[in-house]
Amino acid sequence: MRRWVLGLLALAGYAGLLRFAGAGVGGLLLDAYQRDRWGEAGLLVMGVLAAAGLARLLGLPGRSGALWVGGLEAANYLLSLALAMARAVTPRPAFGAVFVPFGWRYLVLGYAALALLLLFLSALWVGVKNRLTGRRQSLLAFYGYALLHLFLWSLVLLVFYPVVQIVAASFDPTNNLFSFRRVDSPFLLIRAKVLPDFARVSLANYRALVQGVRVPPYQWGLLGLSAALLLAALLVGAWGRIQDDLKKRELAGRLLFLFAAALFLLVLLVHPGQFHGLGTETKFLLWVRNTLLLSGATGLLAVALTAPAGYAFARFSFPGRYPTLLAFIFVQMFPGFLALIAIYYLLSALDLLNTFTGLLLAYSGGIVSFGSWVYKGYVESLGRSLEEAAYIDGATRFQAFLRIVLPISAPIFVFIFLLQFVATYSEFILANLVLTGVEKWTVGVGLYSFTTGQFQTKWGIFAAASVLGSLPIVLIFYGFQQYFVSGYTAGAVKE
């Protein structure tokens, strides 16, 4: 009896301590979290009783009892959190929205029906197949795969839901965020605007983005040229892959390079004077041009800075090579934007605020380390025989680097360039800080002006701009997917 009381007291002590710590941490982390005192007390008593009873029942020593109390405490914490979040929801359907009371029941029923249907189909398939082939395939394993596919497709739908919504919104001229108009359709999902209404596709939003843009003929010509080059590169590349012809694939690479050069020339030649539209959204193509220019320049700078540095690390053995390498990697730990106030000060002292040069310089410090590291690894994997042959032919060290090593490094340069390109395209914090004029904005900064400005009336245009602004990066990503996947993960695995 005495032991029981002592144990209970000890557990109560644990509980009190945990509660104290929990309340402290809870109050600190989640300030909106207001504790319900009576519910708390009840849960506390229940927790202590349950823990004590369980510990007694299972004959556990005090430490396991504490674990029990801790677990209950955590559950209690999550429960109060859920209650607080539930309390923040007003039980009133949104005005003008389709609301189905207890709609989740239909979802659960629907999934159950689908699971049953799949079971039936699996049984049928496995039965027929086993009968025909005479093997004994397990129904359970096959059904497991079927359920896995159901799960994966549900996930794909969920993941794509935002994408579908934004693409649909970009084609819907009346879809400003505050339109109460109901869609008339026999289908519930379309009525609820969960699925897009294909009956009303319009390009008005896209037209608004290019309103008042004057494009001189030579720019059309350049655009056509780059499009033709891209198409040719894709065709030749596909052909080369089918025939497994290395020459054709090299040609495709060269065509792709020409395409990039033509596009870069076009980007350089576009200037703010061509944009005569009213409203900031008509500058959208200018923002795209600015972003491409900045990303391209940053990528080129990254290659230019890292190629000699990586080569020197890989091939030379000068005193201080290791500490310098160490310093390079150490510097990489500091994301450049952490020093944003100093960068702002520096650029303002240099009169470089609101210039692309200033932003490029702000990026430049952070792009050296990673690329040098990657390129060093690449050169080390090359082997020295080619360079040694060049030395025998009387080449200087710089000539060997320039004529032998650089040309065969093209793939890794493309990798470094693209990585930097994509990263710069998505950069926001420094761009928002440095680029203050509408005509200098990047896509990200420009879109931010939609969401913080007169967003209510420009939802459709915002959607159209998002779709167009995402296109370059999606194309690059899917076009060079192996690069990204192997590059990121290999780097992460190796480092």
Place this chain on the structure above:
Amino acid sequence: MHRPQGLAGFLIEIGLLAGAVLVAFAVGAAAYWGLEAAFTSPQNPEGVPNYLILVTSLLALVPILFLLARRYPWITDWYYLLPGILFILAFTVYPIVLTVYLAFTDYSGLRNGKPDRSTETRVVGHAGRRLELALPADRGLRCRRPGCRGELIELVGSGRRGDFRVEAARGRTLVLTRAPAFPPAYAYRVNAFHFVGFKNFVFIFQNASKALLPVFGWNVVFALLTVLSTALLGGLLGIVLNNPRLPLRNLYRTLLVIPWALPAVITIQVWVALLNKQFGAINRLLGLLGVYPIPWLLDPLWAKAAVLLVNLWLGFPYMMTATLGALSTIPDELYEAARVDGASGLASLRAITLPLLWPPFIPILLSSFAFNFNNFNLIYLLTGGGPPAEGRLSTAQATDILISWAYKTAFRAEGQSAYGLGAAISLVIFAITVGISLVNFRVTGAFREERR
């Protein structure tokens, strides 16, 4: 001269390079001042743009390096590294040092270190250190200190300019601490900032319960839960899609990677629209399921949930890809052997996949933590740090993390452009980030194999 080796060699070579850069900078600065003097006039008090100093220094550096290479041929090893090193020094290291300095000053929008052109006052006469202004000094220069004592002013005249300190002022007469070497035509007050010691840090720690502690706590919880949720979903998908007997696995992989393929700076802003309480697409979908409209971005708790959900959507494809990459290094023979030994799929998952997945996965988790710890884009673009939470500084709201707090303190209206204070917050973040990175290096041992 024979090339010196070892530490001495390293120091000598670094010294030579540093000397070359310093000489080039001195020559460039001299050239810049020459240009400045030639182009400054009362009509154009700003003179030439200041970045020309970079251009002139660079132009001076090239011949110096050339001469250096003639004398010490082995120094050219460093020329391959020099561009990278210079950029790192100028735009990573120098800003960090500058941040440390600014953190101890009252640098702010009102004290930005620049001459205030609205305080232009004509100088009507001067003799030695004594200036005669067209207006009383207090009115013309709008001094911040009583009697203008110690105030910094800029004088411009006959194509030259310079900063001078005021010793005393009486009516329209100013006495400077030193005499200008040129006849001044106009005077401007400089919005000087000053060294304030630990004042910014004292402010941060005095208001710790209103900003630092809750923001830091949420920052850690946010980064941890993000890593946990993305690693769980991504890892699960990676393991599922690694199964070569699963049909369509490459299609799933291509489809599910879409959040990573889209530029985050755009998708995060799209999410703001989707999470709108009354009209957002998410609540429309939930309405069909009988869920009342959720105040995603309006309630402090729900905003935190929204931040985590959006970051899960954004982050799981990377984890999935990383898992697939790590799993592809596990040889198939292991699974074959397990199957021969009669192990079930679950058993081989527990005995082969998970143990071999861990070692390459830890650095990925750590770098993901470090990235999300400073995930400014997500917080700033999704919630802007809001919604407001009670009892907090106006710059540190419910979903603010340290970096967004620093940014808002320095550059947003509610922070009143307190650059110095923002720099002090940045220093706190620096310390934490370095800590995380050091742990990362320790765990991964990135340098061990490099020593040779």
